[in-house]
Amino acid sequence: MASGQSGTDQALAHVETLDHLLDERADIVALLDRTSLLRETSHCIRQNTGLDLGYAAALECPDLLVIRGWAGATGAALRNLEVPRGCGLGGKSFALARPVWVPDYCSAANITHEFDAVIRSEGIGAMMAVPLVHREQIVGVAYAAQRGPASLGDVVIRQLERVTEPVGSALHLARQAGEQTTAALAAERQRIAIALHDSVGALLFGIGAEVRDLQADTDVPPQLVAKLRAVEARVAETAAVFRQSLAVLDEVTPDQSLAATLRGDCEAFTRRTGVVARCVALTDLPALDPSRCSTVVAVVREALVNVEKHAHATSVVVSLVTAGDGLAVAVADDGLGWPDAAVAGAESASELGARHTGSAASSSGMGVKASYDRVARIGGALSIVGNEDGGLTVRAWVPSP
Template identity: 40%
Template sequence: MPASERSAVERAREREHLLDSLLAERDGLETVLDRVLALDGTARMVREAAGLDAAFVADIDRPGRAVVRWQCGNRTDLLQDLVVPEGRGIGGRAIALGVPVRVDDYLTSSTITHHFDVPVLHEKLGAMLAVPVLDTGRDGTARPVAVAYGALRHAAVIGDDAVDAVERVAAQAARALRLAERAEAGRITAVLAERQRMQASLHDSVGAMLFSIGAQVRDLRAALPDNPELAGQFGRLEADVSAATTALREALLALSETTPERALPVELAEHCRSFSARTGVPARFVQLGPVEPLDPERTAVLVAAVREGLLNVEKHAAARTVVVSLGAESGTVQVAVADDGTPPDRDGPAGPTGVGMRMLAEKAARTGGRAVLLRDEDGGSTLRVTVPLPPRPEGEPS
């Protein structure tokens, strides 16, 4: 392989690895920043809303464990980054019970453990309140995702009004965290879609170039069979091409790796990108929260729904914008393709009448789902396809 071509291959590999590491670093950094922004100011809001001397917020960073991250009105840094396991202290008790817990005097209370008496003593805290920040899952079960604390610097009874005020702040924090999680899901989908595009680009450019170089080296070896010196050079070139091809293959495999729950959003986002490239009409993909991995049949129905919906918009709608959404609710997963164009003719809201739409409705029905095409009141139309989540294996926790 000529030095210039070998150098080009090496630069391509280096850039691919650098971009991959940068994407991973950005992904992790944005996760932290979003959660920080979602809870930033919560401690101050707790203190002001309840009229307390101090307040702090612990983030539940893993099941059964919270870490104090934000403080307001504190006099020391002893509570900062304090790890609070479930069941310990007032915050751990609030996590375990899922309800507010209050004590008139932390150091003398008999209803909590006293693992954290030293930092509480140095902060000179007396009456204290801990309220779990609850997130309600798809099954309706509320789980703590953070803990909001408020405290006075003397023994006292923290009244119901203060508890109500802190609960309202906790509810606001829970909403902010849900929005942050949705935004993160969208970012991850975008990053994975970009990885797929990088994979295709590298395969088509660097992969094709390596194949061409290898073929030319083999042709030259065949054309000059009786030159031992050139034969050795050809062998080294072939070895270099083989090594570069192996490295490229490993890079492409790394770029293609994704978890099952991310595969569907990435594919739907790619259909939106392809639609926009073909038509010039902006098509935006929105993921409305996490979606559990689906079996191939249900996944195929949802992908077909988006494909059919975008095709109908392209053929008939004369739309200016399209939004494709994916979300889970009440044991189902739903995709919707909404546009602001001219609705297609059909027989009322129950039914798709085109051949493609009828086939889609039949596929959805076989999974126990449903396909509906609706005319929107403000113009345009929306295709909604819903499939039920597959039954869980016996004994698997819900």
């Protein structure tokens, strides 16, 4: 009996642990999904301020907020409402980068009134708005509102600020997670497109070639030749439709293609070498044209090749970050270094490449020189530095177009 009771207790304990893990998973999913995050924020605003409505907007273009979360609204007018910088109360909070409030929205003289019809449809009088900030950058705006005119003092503003203080960073994280997912999907689409091109595309080409060979056979009756020509036309038509489908499947923007390509390179490196390689985007990436993206890819691939051949590393991290008016990429390993590689700024990449001439040039020296030339041609810079804890880091910067 005691043993049975003990087993029951253990089972209940496991169930409780599972419930706890499921709750944590739900919380994480809510944080990483931007819309869920904004809606949860709106409910928290309403609960903590005691006002009638709470809603939240995310920055979706450089000068445009879109309301994606709401709580307490009776109609749909606020849902997905676009708010340009400077327009209405939220747009003013965005433009001034500080909290603003009005006792009666529609009669307020210090804001614009593009949204009065929406405000009236909800019976809103008093309203306040505070910017959502991540590292001094505005990523959205949160609102609290009361039906009917009211005086909203400093206490309510502090409550709203306290509720929304962590939301800016969470919203940034959710956006990053969304972009990582988009990049992963782009990589998978590219992989599928390549696989289909190499399999189905080759098969269609082979069928077409065989049909043409049969037509050229003098022993084939004329009636069959006519049918073969019809089959060849159908195969050609199918191949054309197939190519169009592949083009749509492989249709990604250059920056998505860059992130997807580098993640794919890191995954291939890990499968090939057994050394863990990761690619992380530390910030939103600037828009780069295909030629600059191809330069970044070439630099990273050359660095990975040298890590594989020479470094004896156990891990590699490829990081991407916006720097100045361009993109910085770093390939850092924890290995023993490469033969003849410049470290700690001892010499520039150009000097490193210039030292390796003739047939005696090492693969790392020739590759680094080629990378340096690629980056220099578009006005960028490349260097190799030693890490304090061992290994090397290849750093490249390419300017935006």
